[in-house]
Amino acid sequence: MGWATPWAFAFLILVPLVLLLHSLRLRRREVRISTLYLWEDLLQERRSTLGMSKLLRSLLLLLQILGIAALTLGLADPFASIPSTKEGDIVLVLDASASMGTRTQGADRFALARSRAIDLVERLHPKSQMAIIAAGSRPILKLPFTSDRLLLKQTLEELAATDEPGDLTRAVQFARSLLGGERRGEVLLLSDGADARLAEVLSQTDQVRLSHVSGGERNVGITKFEVRPRLMRQGEYEILVNVANFSPQLESFELALSMNWKTVRRTRYTLEAGERQNLILPYTGPASGVAEVVLDVNDDFTADNRAATVLSDRLPMWILLVSRGNYFLENLLAGHANASVNVVNSLSPSSFEQQVRGNHVIILDGVEPPPLHFGNFLLINTMAPNLPIAIKGTTEAPPVVDWDITDPLLRSVQLRDLQVRQAQMVEIGEGVKPLMYANGSPILSRLDTGRLRLVHLGFDLLDSDLPLRVAFPVLMANILEWLAPQQGTFVSHQVQAGEPYAIELEALPAEVSVRKPSGEWLKIQASENPLAFRDTSQVGVYTVRVGKKTQRFAVNLASAAESDIAAKITERPSDVSQAAGLSTHETVRRPLWPYFVVLAFGLTLAEWYFWCRTGS
Incomplete structure (x- = not known):
């Protein structure tokens, strides 16, 4: 407590003056009378009230002194220094994505963020409440709004970083939704700023404050891991490993490939800062069990130093080829590993439904089918009458100008300068996704209704140079994989974390x-x-x-964005200490003089009441 006008204490000089007035005795006049008989009752009554009168006079003196003291304190303008607090509640968002597991000096980023969060709980104002959200691949409300500091600390101590790619955009949106309606407050985000979308999120609102956690910068990671069979090579496989160096310096490491925890290959690599390599490792042997690649590198982030997949045998793929003769297509399908191909030159409408149920994939090469309602089909230069793909005519020598390389059907397929003598002009409807265009018309498209999966190729293979290209077997393998993903040579059991x-x-x-x-x-x-x-x-x-x-x-991380552990935030992080609901190190003055003035007034009323009781 402090005093704004300490000179007002000079009014305490009134206290000795009051004491002096009370010390003065009343001088009585002496009068002679003839008898005391008439005064005896009065004197007796006065003796009985003398003690109470002295007590009341002492109480009056005390009340007067206290009244002067209270009034003096009020005039001195006293104030209390209390921590500054802005009213409101807090939604604490703790980044629990994989990059928060990056090692720093003595701990990891998540441990630092959690320690900082516990400090914020210590400073939570008694009238404010806090909610806690863990932000991994999806936001999870770990604790709803509460002012129980012990429960808040316990919840934070139980949290741990995950190996999931983060989505702070969804987490912030969820946090802001908790502050809707009559509840007011701010969102405090504790993150390493490695999410590239975070800067845009922070620029859209001033309701979010970022507390940036840093530390650790070296990382070499595996961003993709796949096992594929080699076409026309029984028992031979290609293992694709994408490795990137996210460190600001050159890194050397060993990459070990193992099958069922037995190392089959170990190679040393060196990558420049920011360099990425797509490695293809050959493998011959049984494709069954656990395949794993491990980077032997001492970096700051370990979640992407290994990747694995579990391989298991698939059921044979049954393929029905309906064609009037296509050497290239028949020869390619005959060499497909673990595929059983039946070739016919026509369809029987009466047995068509039974044929659809008895085969995983039906390929119609220039043969018009009846209406299609279920099954997996590849239609080459033909179309069913009930589908949202209508043939409007043909075009001669159309140039192939565009194709969707991000679609799984065109993965690793190079179709530049594809020569087509004649192609169908088609019009597509709802649900059909075009994948490749020639002369403004889609010549490759796909449809998936749930019960029906279909790929349409709008030209005759023998009227193009596609069967002579390296892209042909790759395209066919992608189409068969998309049409019947559960059949083929093997199944790769892996998912991304989260x-x-x-x-x-x-x-x-x-x-x-x-x-x-x-x-x-x-x-x-x-x-x-x-x-x-x-x-x-x-x-x-x-x-x-x-x-x-x-x-x-x-389960693998398999995320280049998450493996890039460097902060993407260029702006200066917000000062979370000034957030609503937190007691800050700064103080404000709360005036106390009204309390002393009220006290002085009350003491004056009490003194007046007891003075009236004395009758003087």
Whole structure:
């Protein structure tokens, strides 16, 4: 407490003056009378009230002194220094994405952010409330609004970083939605700023304050891992590994490839700062079990130093080819690994539905089909009458000018300078996705209605040079993989961290046990098939046990954006200490003089009341 006008204490000089006035005695006049008989009753009554009169006079003196003191204190303008606080509640968003696991000196980024969050809880104003959101691949409300500091601290201490790619945009939107209606406050975001979209999010509102956590900058990571069979080569595979150096310096490392935890290849690589390489590692042998690549490098971020997939045999793919003769197509399908191809030159309408049910893929090469309602089809230079793809005519020697290289059907397919003698002019309807254009008309498109999957190729293969290109077997392999993803040479069981994995069950209900890479076992009562297992926040190999059967699947980070652990925020982070609901180190003056004035007035009223009681 302080005093704005301390000179007002000079009024305390009135206290001795009051004491002096009370010390003065009243001088009585002496009068002679003839008898005391008439005064005895009065004197007796006065003696009985003498003690109370002295007490009241002492109380009056005390009240007068206290009144002078209270009035003096009020005139001195006292004030209390209290921590400055802006009213409002807080939504605390803690970035729990994989990059927050980057190691710093003595800890990781998430540990630093959590410690900072606990400090913010300590400074939470008693009248404010706080909610906690963990921001991984999706935002999760860990604790609704509460002012219980102990519960807030306990919740923060139980949080840990995940291996999931982050989505801070959704997390901030969710946090702001909690402050809607009559609730007012701010969003405090504790993050390393590695999300490239964060700068745009912060620029759109002043309701979000960023507390930036830094530390660690070296990282070499695996951003993609796939295993593919080599076309026309039984038992031979290509293992694709994308590796990038996100460090600001040159990095050397060893890459080890293992099958079922047995190392089959180890190679040393050196990457310049910012360099990326797409590695293709040949492998010959059984494609069954756990395939894993590991980077032997001492960097600051370990979640992307390994990637794995679990390979298992697939059922044979049954293909029905309806064609009047196509050497290139028949020869390509005959060499497809684990495919059983049946070739006919015509269709029987009476048995068509049975043929559709008995084959995984039906390829119609220039043969018009009946109406299609379900199944997987590749239509080459033909079309069914009931589909939203209408043939409007033909065009001669159309130039191929555009194709969608991001679509899975055109992955690794190079169609530059493709020569086509004649192509169909088609008009597509709702649900059809065009993939390749020639002369303004889509000559490659696909349709997926759920029950019906279809790919349309709008020209005769023999009227083009496509069968003579390297792209032809790659395109066909992509089309077959898209049409019937569960059939072929093998299945690769892997998902990105944070994404659900579908566990196929034989019957319901079933008890499913899942062992996470940390060794923790989870028991789930399955009521749906397939069972969507969503707790995939850790990278590594998971074990699934249903009854006596065991299967595995792998979870990988596989995100170049998350592996780039450098901060993308160029603006200066906000000062979270000034956020609503927090007690700051700064103080404000709260005036106290009204309380002392009221006290002085009350004491004066009390003194007047007791003075009236004395009768003087």
